[in-house]
Amino acid sequence: MxxxxxxxxxxxxxxxxxxxxxxxSAPESVEAKAQSQVSLKSEDGRxxxxxxxxxxxxxxxxxxxxxxQQLKQRLDGGDRFWQTQTEVHLHANDRLLDGRQLQSLAxxxxxxxxxLKRVLTSRRxxxxxxxxxxxxxDLEATVEHLVQSxxxxxKPLADPLYLQTTVRSGVDICHPxxxxxxxxxxPGSSLIxxxxxxxxxxxxxxxxxxxxxxxxxxxxxxxMQPTQLRIADLVARPPDAPPAEYWPxxxxxxxxxxxxxxxxxxxxxxxxxxxxxxxx
Numbered sequence: 717m718x719x720x721x722x723x724x725x726x727x728x729x730x731x732x733x734x735x736x737x738x739x740x741s742a743p744e745s746v747e748a749k750a751q752s753q754v755s756l757k758s759e760d761g762r763x764x765x766x767x768x769x770x771x772x773x774x775x776x777x778x779x780x781x782x783x784x785q786q787l788k789q790r791l792d793g794g795d796r797f798w799q800t801q802t803e804v805h806l807h808a809n810d811r812l813l814d815g816r817q818l819q820s821l822a823x824x825x826x827x828x829x830x831x832l833k834r835v836l837t838s839r840r841x842x843x844x845x846x847x848x849x850x851x852x853x854d855l856e857a858t859v860e861h862l863v864q865s866x867x868x869x870x871k872p873l874a875d876p877l878y879l880q881t882t883v884r885s886g887v888d889i890c891h892p893x894x895x896x897x898x899x900x901x902x903p904g905s906s907l908i909x910x911x912x913x914x915x916x917x918x919x920x921x922x923x924x925x926x927x928x929x930x931x932x933x934x935x936x937x938x939x940m941q942p943t944q945l946r947i948a949d950l951v952a953r954p955p956d957a958p959p960a961e962y963w964p965x966x967x968x969x970x971x972x973x974x975x976x977x978x979x980x981x982x983x984x985x986x987x988x989x990x991x992x993x994x995x996x
Contacts, residue, residue, distance in 0.1 A: 752778050754786040763798050763830070765821070766807040784820055791828040803833035806851075810838050815845045822849075834888070840877065843889075848881050852888035873911045883907070883921065892928075903943055912936070922946070925967075935967040940976060950974050 755766040765787070768778050778786075804825055813821075822832040835846040836854040843853045855877055874893035881897070885904030889895060894911030905921035907913050910928040912935070919937035924946035926933030931948040939962040945952045947967065952974035964979035968986070977985070 756790050763802050763804050765804050767811050770810045787824050800829040802830055804830050805834040808837040808842055812839050813842045815849055818849050850884050854890045931969045938964050940965040947974055
């Protein structure tokens with residue numbers, strides 16, 4: 717006996733409705749998996765190594781062992797789209813990395829004939845470990861994962877970055893606030909800050925304060941021996957002959973030029989009597 721057409725139509729709907737539901741949810745799982753993977757890509761002529769975020773995704777947090785294994789598999793497998801000794805910029809984002817972990821990443825890259833050069837991070841501990849290891853650093857503001865609002869005009873600078881280390885040659889430190897170095901900076905290094913720069917030691921590299929255009933920023937050092945000074949859009953170079961002796965000095969902008977004064981004289985001439993601010 718032939719079944720009525722209505723029953724046949726009903727069974728067809730029941731049979732094909734389940735795969736349709738699975739198909740709708742699949743892109744979310746694929747996206748979550750992609751966000752938990754190590755990424756190695758070329759962008760603007762640079763080779764970028766991007767680590768997954770520290771927070772847990774839909775499929776769980778990625779452990780350090782898994783992350784390092786992912787990187788080694790990515791480096792060993794597939795076509796290599798880089799030349800030997802290519803410099804790598806590590807985007808660590810909000811991941812907390814110590815010196816040993818950075819060294820493990822550098823060794824894995826070295827096995828593939830790549831060189832870890834720069835670390836971009838929003839974690840101060842990671843920035844300190846990177847500078848101590850001899851890598852250049854870009855310290856970002858804290859990454860917001862849930863809400864991405866447009867930048868606020870005239871928002872305050874980031875908290876000061878304090879580093880107790882010697883900044884070696886070839887190391888760049890970029891920070892959207894004030895940089896304080898307890899130690900020396902060697903020739904060939906550079907400090908770039910949107911705020912002030914204070915070196916409690918010898919400043920012998922390049923220093924750029926007020927990188928966002930703020931001409932009221934200062935550069936201070938116990939021994940001012942820079943290869944170049946920049947404040948906002950102005951540039952100054954040291955004299956050819958070094959001074960007979962060194963003392964704490966402050967570089968600042970006055971009458972559209974960068975000037976250097978002894979810290980004692982600068983305080984007497986430019987600080988208000990109460991020591992609460994700067995005079996115009």
